[in-house]
Amino acid sequence: MTQVFINGARDDLNVREFQSLDPSIQEIILAATEARKQAYCPYSNFAVGAALRTSDGTIYSGCNIENGAYATCICAERTAAVKAISEGKRDFVACAVVAQQDNGFTTPCGVCRQFLSEFVNGKDIPLYAAKPTNLPLRVLCTSVLQLLPNGFSFANGK
Template sequence: MPRVIVQKINNDEQIRDFKELGTDAKELIKAAMDARRNAYCPYSNFQVGAAIQTADGSIYTGCNIENGSYPAGICAERTAACKAISDGKRDFVACAVVAQQEKGFTTPCGLCRQFLAEFAQQGDFPLYCTKPGCPPLKVLATTIRDLLPRSFSFLGNK
């Protein structure tokens, strides 16, 4: 049985205080913060960390990895997802993304949104976006479906 991290949040309640989140959500965010420290981003200097929780409670982390051949780079979210998938975990139940952006929160890019939606256990899962800090003060608490309401799928279960 998957651990429930947070119920779906209304649009007007998307910005939350870190201290209001459940223990599992805080753990996921902290794992993403730790992963961010390993980012390889000599071109953009924009460090991103991500953490994905699977239905069995496992947490997989990733960071962005840039390359001189620009398309060869990979986002933090897909790095974490690929680690989970390569371990046989295909049932994502939550994700956290941590990056520093002055005027907003960094959410997954379109490619990552579609990639993550493919592995959403029930067609959706909570997504926490925040800035680095110990602890972060504010968290954008949303869902993958809110960010990508009509994801592309051959599977017909989304």
């Protein structure tokens, strides 16, 4: 059998059908899909949605928000994270990112990988990258630390 790799992940191992995933995972992917509809992206026309589940089960979602002063743009992942953190929730247990690219999946940018890695709290956070359409939906299953091994942290802790 030929092994198919997508973004470095093996199909049917790291890339799975949406329907095969746990309902709690499906739920955050759908929340990210919904949040994507609010994306403000007149410059790139590249809409992204993200969702984070916290340990108490709450889902925080966000979209990318661009600005004419490009440096002030914020990604969907960080929008979702700052919503949660500003409400006192930072014990993240799962993350989903949804965007549409014909070839491959959209994973968090380097800034967001670093941002999320601050909150892995000694464990890791599974991350699911999906597209908003194209049924049967395929999902790239990875994690924050797989995407950013050896990210920056203060060597002596906080």
